[in-house]
Amino acid sequence: MTNKDVAETLTRVGQLLEIRGENPFKARAYYAAARVVEQLGEDISKVVADGELGELPGFGEALTEKVTELVTTGHMSYMDEVMEGLPPGILSLLDIGGVGPKKIKLFYDELGIGTITQLEQAAKDGRLAELPGMGEKSQAAILESIRQYHSHQGRWLLSQALALGEKVLAAVEGVDGSIRASLAGSLRRRRETVGDIDILVSTRSGPKVVEAFTSLDGVERVLASGDTKGSAVFAPGIQVDLRVVEEASYAAAQHYFTGSVEHNVRMRREAIQRGWKLNEYGLFDGDRRLDAESEEELYKHFGMDLIPPELRENTGEVEAASAHRLPSLIEAEKIKGLVHIHTDWTDGKLALEQVAHEVKERGYTYFVLADHSRAVTVANGLDQERVRRQWKEAERVEKKLSGLRIFRSIEVDIKGDGTIDFPDELLAGFDCCIAAVHSGFASSKEKMTSRIIAGIENPYIDILAHPSGRLLLEREPYAVDMAAVLKACAENAVAVEINSHPLRLDLDWRYVRMAKEMGVEFVVSLDAHDEEDFGALDYGIWTARKGWLEKEDVLNCLSARDFAGWLAKRRPQSPK
DNA sequence: GCCGTTTTCGGCCCGACTGTTTTCAGTCG
Numbered sequence: 001m002t003n004k005d006v007a008e009t010l011t012r013v014g015q016l017l018e019i020r021g022e023n024p025f026k027a028r029a030y031y032a033a034a035r036v037v038e039q040l041g042e043d044i045s046k047v048v049a050d051g052e053l054g055e056l057p058g059f060g061e062a063l064t065e066k067v068t069e070l071v072t073t074g075h076m077s078y079m080d081e082v083m084e085g086l087p088p089g090i091l092s093l094l095d096i097g098g099v100g101p102k103k104i105k106l107f108y109d110e111l112g113i114g115t116i117t118q119l120e121q122a123a124k125d126g127r128l129a130e131l132p133g134m135g136e137k138s139q140a141a142i143l144e145s146i147r148q149y150h151s152h153q154g155r156w157l158l159s160q161a162l163a164l165g166e167k168v169l170a171a172v173e174g175v176d177g178s179i180r181a182s183l184a185g186s187l188r189r190r191r192e193t194v195g196d197i198d199i200l201v202s203t204r205s206g207p208k209v210v211e212a213f214t215s216l217d218g219v220e221r222v223l224a225s226g227d228t229k230g231s232a233v234f235a236p237g238i239q240v241d242l243r244v245v246e247e248a249s250y251a252a253a254q255h256y257f258t259g260s261v262e263h264n265v266r267m268r269r270e271a272i273q274r275g276w277k278l279n280e281y282g283l284f285d286g287d288r289r290l291d292a293e294s295e296e297e298l299y300k301h302f303g304m305d306l307i308p309p310e311l312r313e314n315t316g317e318v319e320a321a322s323a324h325r326l327p328s329l330i331e332a333e334k335i336k337g338l339v340h341i342h343t344d345w346t347d348g349k350l351a352l353e354q355v356a357h358e359v360k361e362r363g364y365t366y367f368v369l370a371d372h373s374r375a376v377t378v379a380n381g382l383d384q385e386r387v388r389r390q391w392k393e394a395e396r397v398e399k400k401l402s403g404l405r406i407f408r409s410i411e412v413d414i415k416g417d418g419t420i421d422f423p424d425e426l427l428a429g430f431d432c433c434i435a436a437v438h439s440g441f442a443s444s445k446e447k448m449t450s451r452i453i454a455g456i457e458n459p460y461i462d463i464l465a466h467p468s469g470r471l472l473l474e475r476e477p478y479a480v481d482m483a484a485v486l487k488a489c490a491e492n493a494v495a496v497e498i499n500s501h502p503l504r505l506d507l508d509w510r511y512v513r514m515a516k517e518m519g520v521e522f523v524v525s526l527d528a529h530d531e532e533d534f535g536a537l538d539y540g541i542w543t544a545r546k547g548w549l550e551k552e553d554v555l556n557c558l559s560a561r562d563f564a565g566w567l568a569k570r571r572p573q574s575p576k
Numbered sequence: 577g578c579c580g581t582t583t584t585c586g587g588c589c590c591g592a593c594t595g596t597t598t599t600c601a602g603t604c605g
Contacts, residue, residue, distance in 0.1 A: 017577095025588055029577035060578050098594090100603050135596055185605085198605085224593055224604095231593085231604095241605080243592090261589090261605075268589055273581090279590070 001071050002479070003037050003044045009070060009079065010034035010063075015091050016082040018101035019108075032058040033067070035262060039315055041514030042483050045071050087114030095154065097145040097223075098138070106131060120146050144221070148237065155193045156238055157472055158539065159502035162187060165197040168216065168240055175212040177205040179247050184257035188309045190542035192505045193472055196239040200257050202250040213242045249281045251292040256280035262314035263307075270302055270318065310545040315513070327548045330524075332541045334551040336559055337366035338534070340411065340434060340465060340497065340525035345390055346371040347379035349530035352390070356397045356404055358534055366405035366560040368525075369394060370434050375413035375421035382410070384426055391429075405560040407431040407567070411465060416440050418454025420461070427460035432567050434497070436465035437478070445479035452480060453488040459572045463523055464489055465497045466506040474503070486515045493570055495521045495555055498547075500540025501533065512547025522549060523556050 014030030017023075036058050037044055047053050048071045054064040070076040086108070093104050093116060107113040110131055111122055119142065122128050129139040165187050173181045178201045182188070185198030203209045210230035214222045223239070224231040230242040245253040256264060256279065271278035276285050283290045283301055292298040296306040304321035308329055311317040320326045338359055342348030350358065352369070359367045371390070372381040382390065387410065394406045409432040413421045420427065420435060427433050435455045437448070456464060467485060468477035489496050496515055499506045504527065507515065512522070524540040526533055544554060551557040555566055 023577080026577050028588075032578080058578065062577060098603070102602055133596065133601070137595060141594090196605090226593055229592055243605095257605085259605085265589060272589095281591095 001045060001074060003040055006044050006067060006070060007034040007038040009076060010037065010067070012091055013076070013079060013082055015094060015101065016086065019086070019090070019104050020082065021101075021105060029058065029063070032262075033063050037067075039313060039510055041510055041517070043481060046483060048072065090114045092116055093119060096142060096149055098141050099145070106133070116146060116149070148233070151237060155195055155473060157502050158187070158190060158192055158194060158505075158542075159536075161194045161197050161238060164218075164234055164238055164240070165199065167218075168197065168213075168234065169199055171216050172199055172201050172209065172213060172242065175201075175209050177208050178203045180250055182254055184243075184254060185241075185259060188258045189260065189312055190310050190546060192508070192543070196241060198257050199240060199242050200245065200250075200253055201242065202245050202247040202253075204247075209244050210242060243280075245280065248289070251294050251298050252278070252282040253280045255295050255298055258309050258312060260313050263312040263317070266314050266318050267302075274302075308545065310542060311548065313546075327550050329545045330541060330549050330551045330554055330557070332538055334557045335524060335537060335541070335554070336364060337368065337405075337407075337556045337563060338362075338364050338526050338528070338537070339368040339463075339523045339556050340370045340409075340499070340527045341367050342371050342411075342527070342529045343369065345386065346376075346381060347529060352393050353397045353400070355528075356401050356406065358531065360401055360404050362534065365403065366407060366563065368407040368409045368432055368434075368523075368556075370409040370411045370432075373410050373412045373421050375415060376411075376438050381413075384422075387426065387429075405564075407563070409434055411436055412461075413438050414451060414455035416443075416451065418451045420455060420458050424458075424460060427458075428572070430460075431564070432462050433460050434463040434465050435461045437469055441469055441475075441478045443478070445481060448478055449481040449484050452485050456485070456488045456492050456494045461492075461494055462567060462570065463495045463497055463525075465525070466499045466504050466527070467496060467511075468506050468508060470506055470508075471503050472505065477506075477508075482511050483514065486511065486518055486520055489515070490518045490520045493521070495523050497523055497525045497527075498540045498543050499525055499527045500536045500538075500543075501527045502536060502539050505539060505543045507543075507547075509543045509546035512544060512549060516547060516549060516553055522554050524554055525556075 010030045011034040014027040017027040036056050048068050053059055053067060066076050066078050093099055111127060113119050113122055123139050123143045128134050129136050165183050169181055169183055172178060181201040184200045186194045187197055201209055207227050210225055213230045214225050214232050218234045219232045220235055221233040228244045233239050243257055268278050276283055283298060290301050299306050305324055305326050307317045307321045341355055343350060343352045343355055372379040374381040374383045391408050394408055398406045408430050410430055411434045414435050414437050415421055437452060455461060470477035496507055524544050526537060528534055555563060
């Protein structure tokens with residue numbers, strides 16, 4: 001039972017409680033608990049086993065008991081209770097925009113609707129419009145939402161959303177009357193996937209900006225258009241929400257709309273404790289607005305340092321900011337060398353020499369060449385003979401481009417039995433060995449965990465690549481005890497990769513934080529296969545920042561010489 | 577269902593927009 005499973009169950013219970021019309025704060029308690037579990041940097045089963053569940057925020061007697069049952073037996077009997085009399089799958093209706101718990105209850109009680117298909121049919125038959133509180137417009141809106149649901153499931157990669165978000169932001173900034181504008185929401189916090197795009201703008205003339213926004217190129221459908229808020233679906237189906245505020249409210253609004261919800265709730269409580277009120281219009285002491293030109297000044301009123309958006313997940317950042325102990329987060333400019341680069345020797349697009357030019361032009365002083373090894377046959381993995389030829393080629397290129405160091409590395413495969421697909425004698429010849437799993441994703445958690453740990457324990461392995469194997473929105477991470485894997489990395493001084501590819505962002509930031517606390521070292525790597533991938537380093541940096549990393553935690557912030565020193569220090573003296 | 581330097585009971589963030597309503601409920605963030 002993974003943290004994600006537990007979080008999903010708790011969320012479902014909360015939603016069912018809402019549909020049943022129970023105390024909304026009870027439902028909220030379940031959502032809060034789900035969020036805590038989802039953000040947790042360690043396995044929930046371990047927390048349960050250690051008897052520490054009740055110490056988590058939001059976990060009282062009832063939730064501790066229910067989640068303990070869920071984790072130990074795989075089932076929560078309370079779920080049966082809240083499902084009682086409702087069709088399974090009724091919660092899928094929540095995925096339809098404009099449909100919430102109250103409407104679901106109405107549709108079910110009056111028309112027996114329990115699936116999206118039934119909802120669609122009822123809307124087409126005109127039966128929805130006849131219900132109390134419903135009408136033609138609501139019915140049409142639901143049909144449109146269903147159409148959109150079928151065309152896209154509603155979440156987007158950070159990279160997809162950022163590309164559109166920056167374009168719309170630029171357009172909004174250009175509208176006559178707009179003063180300052182910024183991305184907000186989960187996009188500004190650099191979450192790995194986002195559901196929509198939030199943009200904030202301060203202006204002298206609200207309605208005009210909203211009007212210009214809803215008529216921008218690329219708008220497919222306008223969802224809302226008021227004086228201070230506009231909402232539209234842009235090609236390729238991403239919803240963008242625009243909020244308009246007066247200039248005096250800009251900093252508070254930027255804070256408010258950046259979130260997270262949990263961070264905001266926390267900050268509001270901080271305000272209430274001081275006898276103030278915090279909302280999107282400002283920080284108020286009675287009727288008096290406490291001036292803040294920027295978020296930095298806003299936090300200053302609370303005696304806190306500026307909390308970078310990436311950290312605003314209510315996982316201790318408020319306490320750290322109050323104690324002036326926020327980490328000095330890593331920045332992309334601190335990276336000196338690029339790690340985990342593929343070439344056309346295997347499944348990369350660029351020749352080794354082209355890669356070298358690319359790296360140099362971007363201002364880096366070294367790179368870690370890492371093509372696939374023979375086990376990954378689909379990628380034309382290198383055998384022993386081609387490895388030796390590639391070393392020669394690397395040597396030639398290195399001589400040709402002075403001032404650029406090429407570390408001869410390889411992305412070896414951790415096979416099903418935990419052994420590496422190259423013999424130690426060959427591994428010993430590399431400057432650096434990167435190991436990863438490329439097959440058998442469906443194996444059991446126990447098997448996968450011991451397999452990866454065996455790979456980590458190989459004395460020639462320096463870096464563990466994409467530790468969870470996930471492909472965002474495409475493939476779930478394989479079942480693995482990540483805490484045990486990271487512990488093994490710490491004990492064997494094996495660095496963990498933060499893979500910058502927007503589809504991976506693996507290690508997940510929640511585990512980055514946990515690994516750091518265990519003393520694990522990191523590389524922020526590219527896993528580059530083509531020219532475009534060389535521009536993706538920011539994504540890995542944001543993941544590292546969300547995991548509270550500083551430049552000292554990241555090995556490729558070292559100079560080429562010091563990076564070589566790190567490798568040399570951990571290299572076995574002679575092959576076994 | 578959780579939580580507590582104002583509280584062990586009574587709060588729990590709160591405002592905008594839409595549609596169906598003659599003053600508000602539901603949804604969303």
